[in-house]
Amino acid sequence: MTMTADFHSRTRRSSDLSKHSAEVFAEAEDHPVIVTRRDGEALVLMSQREAEGRTRLLEVAAQLISVVTDDRGTIAERMTKVFPWMLALSESDREVCAREVLDAALASFSTEQPHLAIAELTSWKETATALAAGLAGADLEWLDVETPVERP
Incomplete structure (x- = not known):
């Protein structure tokens, strides 16, 4: 899979x-745009958000x-070496975290x-941070799942 093939309709x-x-810039805010040139290599125009992502x-x-x-070690043990914040998770949560992060990366x-x-x-890191801050034992008040809530 190449970037050029993916952008074929966005050239x-x-x-x-x-x-x-203005039209090309608006398009580039939504997705990268290949700009072809007669006298040189094609260029890609994209938002800074896209490039940073x-x-x-x-x-x-x-x-x-x-x-x-x-x-050396399980996938979760190896991931804690790269992402030490995972140590704030339980052993079972580290396993789940490792699998879910790898699956999301593949996707x-x-x-x-x-x-x-x-x-x-980010979600798993924030969970680990909350656990490390002692927020695990907080009493939660659940909303009634039968009552629809309007989106903001």
Whole structure:
């Protein structure tokens, strides 16, 4: 799977960028746009959010590759070396966390959607942080699941 193949329907000519810049910029806010040029290599125009998401996904990929290429201990034990915040989780939660983060990463890589892996990793880290802060024993008041709540 290549970026070029994925962007095939999102290609614009450089003349579109000069003649219809607002339209091309609006498109680039939604998804990366390949800008082809007669005199040079094609360029990709994307939002900073998109670029940062891809960079973060590559960082997570590098961390996970170091986890899966290590052969000492369980996957959860190896992940705690890379993500020490996992030590705040119970042993069973570490196993669940490891599996869910790896599954989300695979989904992110397969669909080119960085937010899947990043959100899963962030969610687990926030859970570990809350547990470390002693918020595990808080009494919860559940809303009535039968009563619909309007979205904000």
